[in-house]
Amino acid sequence: MEHSPPRPDFRRLLPRFTGRLHDPRTATAIGRWLGAAFAVCLVTGVVSHYLQHPPGALVNVLPSRPVWGYRLSQGLHVASGIAAIPLLLAKLWTVYPRLFVWPPVTSVRHGLERISVGLLVAASVFEVFSGLLNTVQWYPWPFSFVPVHFAVAWVLAGSVLLHVAVKYPLIASHWRVDSPGTLALPAGDGPDRRSLLRGVTAAVGAVTVVTVGQSFTPLGRLDLLAPRHPGHGPQGLPVNRTAAAAGALGVDTAVWRLAVTGPRPYELTLDELRALPQTDAELPIACVEGWSKSAHWSGVRIHDLLALAGAPPGAGLRVVSLEHRGAYRVMEMGREYARDPLTLLALRLNGAVLTPDHGFPARIIAPNRPGVLQTKWVTRLEVL
Incomplete structure (x- = not known):
């Protein structure tokens, strides 16, 4: 009797991840900070958009006071958007092993979940990096920045809400500090979760301190990476x-x-x-x-x-x-x-x-x- 050759096992070609720094607890901890940055970005972005492009019903009711209102909201918008960049990169690093799970789709519900996550990642990356390029007035795309950035912001907001709704049981189980996911890491896993979170915190603090001086003038001397210095110009x-x-x-x-x-x-x-x-x-x-x-x-x-x-x-x-x-x-x-x-x-x-x-x-x-x-x-x- 002739035997057919065995089918190749593609799972052997996929990388394996054993470190617990890619675990749900770490993803949840970073996700809380990222969610807060996105929330500030969305609220201040809506304020900025409607002050800049008020619809007819708002033209005559938008307030002219406080005099520093737009300065505060737009400063927070850009600062939170820049702070979201290292947070987003850290979040993607914690969850990217899920890309290599086999089989990639196990059910219709699982397939829809993966599509929603793809939409969330795409919208997040587009928003933070297109916003960053806008701060230096570089537009390497054929579309108008303002309406597209504003529209994708709502796509991102909806994607975040859908993701939280789908993942709520998992998020809730890892939300508390005393959850089982906070057990000590094996020595072979390298830096522990606390070290990783300290590093992410330092990165967020660093990019904020060297850019926020463009609007928060007391830190103007530390304004090393922002595209504008508030004191430079005619x-x-x-x-x-x-x-x-x-x-x-x-x-x-x-x-x-x-x-x-x-x-x-x-x-x-x-x-x-x-x-x-x-x-x-x-x-x-x-x-x-x-x-x-x-x-x-x-x-x-x-x-x-x-x-x-x-x-x-x-x-x-x-x-x-x-x-x-x-x-x-x-x-x-x-x-x-x-x-x-x-x-x-x-x-x-x-x-x-x-x-x-x-x-x-x-x-x-x-x-x-x-x-x-x-x-x-x-x-x-x-x-x-």
Whole structure:
């Protein structure tokens, strides 16, 4: 009788993992920290998105106070996103042996679970690394960053909730410190769990300390890896978009006019604008990339300019820039911002006339507002 050759056992080709640092207890411990970082990232990201792109129902109700609100929320958003990177890498390291489990799918439920985990991992990696590239304004992809990043954030949130629901019995059994998974590791397994968690904590602390100074100025001297330093730039303030990039160099003040439309439209020369009552304000400018810095601004209150045009109470505002191109060349401002006494058409920064890169001859500065909406090179105000 002829015997068929034995089937190859592919399981022999798969790596074997015996160390308990890949166990559920370790994954749960790191997962708690990662979940907290993702939660902060999601909440602050939603705040940032709707302040930057408010839907119609929110335009006139978004608050202009506290003046440091956006600075705090966006600083936390970027800081928690950067802190999530070593946490995510550590989490993936603890669970990647599951990729080599054989058979890979044992049932329909198991197959759906593995698909959901794949979606969770893909969304997590995309969010943290695309966000990191955004902080340095590098976009090596063909799609628009903001809407895609925002949409994938909700995919990630749903994936986390689904993963927790599916794994809840396992997570609950390893949540407590005194669970059986905390028994001492065999000597041959190398560094124990406590050492690993200390190392992850040190990594999170290190990347936070050397980047958070771009928004938390007391740590500015330690700002070694952040793409911006809050004190570097013309007039002591960083610049994202220069006048040259915006096509707004060489403004001729002899012909420049600020046009204000409304029931009583008018135009002002730069000298006439400077002759109006000036208001001083200490306000932060905070950008979506995570950096922020407080500065001393001086200019004319937007509320006063609208009143001269006969704007009705509660009117909004459309601001038009001299720049030739750009997604934020035209900006709209709701009534809460327009009537705030700290919202200025700024003419001076830190005691000096605005430089071209900071928006000469005039720019918007408003409290609790993303930097991309602090329009530079203003030439027209339209009462809405």
